[in-house]
Amino acid sequence: MKRIDWNTLTEAERTAALARPAQARADSLRRGVEQIIATVRAEGDAALRELSARYDHCALDAIEVNDAEFAAAEARLAPELKAAIREAAARIEAFHRAAAPQPVGVNTAVGVRVERVLRPIHRVGLYVPAGTAPLPSTALMLGVPAHIAGCREVVLCSPARADGHCDDAVLFTARTVGVHRVFKLGGAQAIAAMAYGTESVPRCDKLFGPGNAWVTEAKLQVSGDPDGAAIDMPAGPSEVLVIADADANPVFVAADLLSQAEHGPDSQVILVSPSAALLDTVAAEVDRQCAELPRGAIAEQALAQSRLIQVQSLTQAVQVSNRYAPEHLILQVNGARDLLDGVESAGSVFVGAWTPESVGDYCSGSNHVLPTYGYARSYSGVSVASYQKQITVQELDPNGLRAIGPCTATLAAAEQLEAHRRAVTVRLEALGTRL
Amino acid sequence: MKRIDWNTLTEAERTAALARPAQARADSLRRGVEQIIATVRAEGDAALRELSARYDHCALDAIEVNDAEFAAAEARLAPELKAAIREAAARIEAFHRAAAPQPVGVNTAVGVRVERVLRPIHRVGLYVPAGTAPLPSTALMLGVPAHIAGCREVVLCSPARADGHCDDAVLFTARTVGVHRVFKLGGAQAIAAMAYGTESVPRCDKLFGPGNAWVTEAKLQVSGDPDGAAIDMPAGPSEVLVIADADANPVFVAADLLSQAEHGPDSQVILVSPSAALLDTVAAEVDRQCAELPRGAIAEQALAQSRLIQVQSLTQAVQVSNRYAPEHLILQVNGARDLLDGVESAGSVFVGAWTPESVGDYCSGSNHVLPTYGYARSYSGVSVASYQKQITVQELDPNGLRAIGPCTATLAAAEQLEAHRRAVTVRLEALGTRL
Structure with missing residues (x-):
């Protein structure tokens, strides 16, 4: 892990120290995905079968998972795992229901009622990588809020294994959280199928979920096409920033850093601390724990690009974090909650020594589909609101029109929109009022 | 206006009847905008001056509006217009504050606190076409929620006239609603400047506002670039769908259709009614009113592609509307509110005879930056939430970890993420618990 002393860096060096590996959209990737999308749009299910054979190395007969497959998956699954999936779903549901938008109504003037009503997005498409x-946890995080929002049709795509079946736990989770239909599709072809529809796959209004570079590029392309589909957010490799003080438990900090690093060689892991001693101890502890991990080789690659940053104070540590805008932020300091007010940009925050990031990945109740790559500066994680439309409604009675009609007419005149003005004045005249 | 009998149409004809003019991203437009963005990124302010001379025909000295210009604009503006701007801002603020997201906190298990906190997006860029x-109404609609959200830096771009100044009413509105800085920039170059920053223009985290095809293409391009900026939503030409019954006042209905048609030749105007007589009367009334309008020639072009659709019932009218997903939906029927429950996709709804769409454009309190081109199927209009990040927070005490740690460990094991599991077990072991 690279050691950095923040206060010896120039401004440009600080920017470099927090830079993520470039995610520029390579032309080759862009063209490859364009071609997959065009093929799926032109040839439908036939293209999906051919692409699944080529990329997922499986021969699909039916593209959709059938009832017998769901039943077989459930029968094979360990009871303990089924119980854990149900338990996690219940807590995710509890938090997401509490945080769901509510209808609103106010009178902004006498006789002027303005409301916001909520409607589910009709058809949503969820992508679960494999x-x-x-x-299966991604199926939980995408499916539970879709169910709470009341989406009429919830479709899920996940790539099949070489034997032509999807993962048992993913199938069981999909059924548990109320997903209506599951398709054995992965990659850019799954995104294309849900965005434009095929003989088997319904066309969806909005697509959700993480994925590799192909999936992400496909989501960007269909969201930029007026005839495509909306998306939840762009996605990049997962990342964590830990702020720890001299009193933090280095075993816990190291375990948290490694739980991020094991995601993939491109995962980002940053530890920020005012304590040089803590940075030293954690570095040693990371090496020790990493050697014991089955995915230690993957974690090692991620750690090679990760950073240990020494700062002057916890206040400065929070500044560094805000500048990086991490997907996950862990606060392992005394009085951790006191730092929260200063946190401006992060996907999800984990407060105190007893809150490892992995509880949020699975079952604290918050969502784990979160903005990466600095998108936390402007995006939020997935929530019930992501699956809804907020429609505004206004209703005026004659007194309401008398109250705000003149203001409307003045502004319409200033914008040289005479028909806008007349839509008010013809009504006021019918009420016996002339402006 | 084209007359259509919905129940004589095949499914394909129905789709064609509700089709918008294609918004496919032309390659020439895409390349033109790519070049503008590249030029602004490479040459900064110098490029902005050159592009403003070329496209807005003005010689910019300073790119930013200064205090003397704001003061002169305010001094020139009619007191009645200033009062109307202030009045509109107050009602917009009242509704947007009522509809703003609130912090949330729940315990999802004993010792497991999960919260959602709200943070403003730091720097936002607003685009006001001219x-x-x-x-000026667009400056109201974009500026008021930015102020409520508490964005630290609110930047606004609007093209200068040939004399090198921005519109007085836009400048006064910007100051009234708390915009911090205004730049005399329009088109794709304004979007590029706000997305990437120049010597004068700060780099913004998210961009808002409507615009022409160049602005829209630029917003799509910067939102697809990981180093660009987020955007509020894609935008297309404005549109209205009116549902009216036999008792509707044809003068009001015609005025509402025309207030949409005068926006531009590409505006979309649709009237849906079960009453053939009403469709006839409105068609005649539209012709009569249109002849009196200063922008009658523009409205006529829009009306040439607009439609009068006869349906069997109001229920079917709502089905047609949901299929079209209009930006604006006007309900001019007896018991208009009864139709509201059936409305699934629309940007904003105007209920009853006394609620012309123009009150929502200016001052009922709702936002007029709304999804067009069918995006109302998956997008919502601009609101305070558009200017905020919703960050989730979790805090466990030892009992909380004992409660949900086992579920976390089971799910992590199922996903073969051993380090995720150990982040829990090292803590449970420190608490004297072994899984």
Whole structure:
């Protein structure tokens, strides 16, 4: 892990110290995805079968998972895992229901009622990757809020294994959280199928979920096409920033850094501390724990680009974090909650020694689909609101029009929009009022 | 206006009847905008001056509006218009404050606190077009929620006239609603400047506002670049769908259709009614009113592509509306509010005879920056939430970790993420618990 003393750096060096590996959209990737999307749009299911054979090395007969497959998956799954999935779903549901938007109504003038009503997005498409390992937790995080929002049709795509089946835990989770249909599709072709529809796959209004570079590029392309689909957010490799003080437990800090590093070789891991001693101890502890991990080789690659940053104070540590805008921020300091007010940009925050990031990945109740790559400066994680439309409504009675009609007419005149003005004046005249 | 009998149409004809003019991203437009963005990134302010001379035909000295210009604009403005701007701002503020997200906190298990906190997006960039006429109302709609959200730096770009000045009403509005800095920039170059920054223009985290095809393409390009900026939503030409019954006042209905049609030749105007007689009367009334309008020639072009759709019932009218997903939906029927529950996709709804769309454009209190082109199927209009990040927070005490640690460990094991599991078990072991 690279050691950095923040206060010896120039401004340019600080920017470099917090830089993520470039995510520039390579032309080759862009063209490859364009081609996949065009093929799926032109050839539908036939293209999906051919692309699944080429990329997922599986021969798909039916593209959609059928009831027998769901039942077999459930029967094979360990009872303990099923119980954990149900338990996690319940807590995710509890928090997401509490945080769901509510209808609003106010009178902004006498006779002028203005409201906001909520409607589910009709058809949503969820993407659950299954790269190095299947991710039932992502099915939880995407499916629970879709169910709370009341989306009429919830579709999920996840790549099949070479044997032509999806992961048991993903299938069980999909059924548990109310997903309506599951398709054995991965990669850019899954995104194309949900965005434009095929004979088997319904066309969805909005797509959700993480994925590799191909999936991310496909999501960007379909969201930029007026005839495509909306997306939750762009996605990049996962990342964590830990702020720890001299009293932090180095075993805990090292375990948290490693739980991020094991995601993939491109994961980002940063530790910021005012204590040189803590940085030293954690570095040694990371090496020790890493050697014991089954995915230690992956973690080592991520750690090679990760950083230990020494700062002057916890206040400065929070400044560094805000500048980086991490997906996950862990505060392992005395009085951790006191730092929270200063946190401006982060996907999700983990407060205190007893809150490892992994509880948020699975079952504290918050969502784990979060903005990466500095998108936390402007994006929020997935929530029930992501699956809803907020529609404004206004209703005026004659007194309301008398009250705000003149203001409307004045502003319309200033914008030289005479028909806008007349839509008010013809009504006021019908009420016997002339402006 | 084209007359259509919905129940004589095939499914394909229905789709065609509701089709918008294609908004496909033309390659020439895409390349033109790519070049403008590249020029602004490479040459900064110098590029902005050159592009403003070329496209806005003005010689910019300072790019930023200075205090003397703000003062002169305020001095020149009619007192009645200033009062209307202030009055509109107050109602917009009242509704947007009522609809703003609130912090949330729940315990999802004993010792497990999960919260959502709100933070303003630090730097936001607002775009206010000034094509055929300046649009101070857009400055209101973008500036008020930015102020409520508490964004630290609110930047606004609006093109200068040939005399090198921005519109007086736009400048006065910007100051009234708390915009911090205004730049005399329009088109794709304004979007590029705010997304990447120049010597004069600060780099913004998220960009807001409507614009022409160049502005929209530039917003799409910067939002697809990981080093660019987020955007509020894609934008297309403005549109209205009116549902009216036999008792609706044809003078009001015609005025509402025309207030949309006068926006531009590409505006979309649709009237849906179960009453053939009403469709006839409104068509005649539209012709009569249109002849009196200063922008009648523009409205006529929009009306040439607009539609009068006859349906069997009001229920079917709402189905047609949901399929179209209009930016603005006007309900001019007896018991208009009864139709509201059936409305699934619309930007903003105007209920009853006394609620012309123009009150929402200016001062009922709702926002007029709304999803067009069918985006109302998945997007919502601008609100305070658009200017905020919702950050989730979790804090466990030892009992909380004992409560949800086992579930976390089980799910981590299922995903073969051993380091995720150990981040829990090292802590439980420190508490004397072994899984």
